[in-house]
Amino acid sequence: MEMIEHALRENPLVAAFAFVGIIMWISVHLSRHLTFGRVHGSAIAIVIGLGLAYWGGIQTGGAKGLADLKIFAGIGLMGGAMMRDFAIVATAFEVHVDEAKKAGMVGVMALLLGTIIPFVVGASVAWSMGYRDAVAMTTIGAGAVTYIVGPVTGAAIGASSDLMALSIATGLIKAIMVMVFTPALAGFMGLNNPRSAMVFGGLAGTVSGVSAGLAATDRRLVPYGALVATFHTGLGCLMGPSVLFLATKALVG
Amino acid sequence: MIIYGTAILAACHLLGVYIGDLLGSLIGVKANVGGVGIAMMLLIAVRVYLHKRGLMPDTTEAGVGFWAAMYIPVVVAMAAQQNVVAALKGGPVALISALGAVILCACVIALINRTGPKNQDSSWQVGTVADET
Numbered sequence: 001m002e003m004i005e006h007a008l009r010e011n012p013l014v015a016a017f018a019f020v021g022i023i024m025w026i027s028v029h030l031s032r033h034l035t036f037g038r039v040h041g042s043a044i045a046i047v048i049g050l051g052l053a054y055w056g057g058i059q060t061g062g063a064k065g066l067a068d069l070k071i072f073a074g075i076g077l078m079g080g081a082m083m084r085d086f087a088i089v090a091t092a093f094e095v096h097v098d099e100a101k102k103a104g105m106v107g108v109m110a111l112l113l114g115t116i117i118p119f120v121v122g123a124s125v126a127w128s129m130g131y132r133d134a135v136a137m138t139t140i141g142a143g144a145v146t147y148i149v150g151p152v153t154g155a156a157i158g159a160s161s162d163l164m165a166l167s168i169a170t171g172l173i174k175a176i177m178v179m180v181f182t183p184a185l186a187g188f189m190g191l192n193n194p195r196s197a198m199v200f201g202g203l204a205g206t207v208s209g210v211s212a213g214l215a216a217t218d219r220r221l222v223p224y225g226a227l228v229a230t231f232h233t234g235l236g237c238l239m240g241p242s243v244l245f246l247a248t249k250a251l252v253g
Numbered sequence: 254m255i256i257y258g259t260a261i262l263a264a265c266h267l268l269g270v271y272i273g274d275l276l277g278s279l280i281g282v283k284a285n286v287g288g289v290g291i292a293m294m295l296l297i298a299v300r301v302y303l304h305k306r307g308l309m310p311d312t313t314e315a316g317v318g319f320w321a322a323m324y325i326p327v328v329v330a331m332a333a334q335q336n337v338v339a340a341l342k343g344g345p346v347a348l349i350s351a352l353g354a355v356i357l358c359a360c361v362i363a364l365i366n367r368t369g370p371k372n373q374d375s376s377w378q379v380g381t382v383a384d385e386t
Contacts, residue, residue: 079330169343
């Protein structure tokens, strides 16, 4: 047993490949035999991943889910920002340029709406729950855009660390909801062609939510959504501490 | 050689992230502005350029295709290292804000996609990585 653990610990990335392979295999079989293909195998795999992340977080008290357990450290490398972005860029190879160009403008519009709508919702909820000052409202609102925009904005306008934690939690919940609910809501949202995927990428925000949500819905739509979604965080970090903060300040004083 | 494809992919990735950082500091944002998106556009441009000149043999394409196919497993690994515990500890403010944002955005997505032009042409489905199941 110790020998196995040693092997896993010495080869973290290889161990992660094997482990994720097992999760995928289980998920595909669950999808086929339990849901008769109605729920996509990748959707099940992502939910299993989130469940394991919760379990890992409880076990270690760390912030990186399963990756905080020593024998699963490779998960942190395999699913970290570097590999995630590398794989996302690779999917661009499948983009049909004409389709992407056709939806360019609507993608930009979705991106703007995708920043403003979550911000307004977040700030309004914050206000109605007793966070009445502009800094708190802006920080929580920015967190509802993405969990990176939240702390970046909060740091820029001088929010307390409690507020930042709250704003990160808001963004995390949003990302997880997008991951889990996208396949179920795909029909309602009309998510079945490149244009709709680009609209989705702009409005749903967070690369992690969009990429996982689309992966669980239709793998072929991933590059179109990701192409737009990757601008989400940048735009949010640009608008959060500036336009959105000033607008909030003007409203609540 | 297969490494050529992976190397092209890596070069586009790094250049895109670099431009994204540059763009961020240019407009005074402490974040990378669309680096991955820029990298994707670079890769698309390189692919179109090399294809036209016939400099893209199948093995080179396989060097990119492998990573594109690894995308879903990578996303599963990403899900497994989310800070789910912290997310659940956020309390009602975080939960209601996130839920409200997701619901409203889903409705706006539905609205835009239903009013948009009906996309009858399905050419985009050809030549992509199909479901591997």
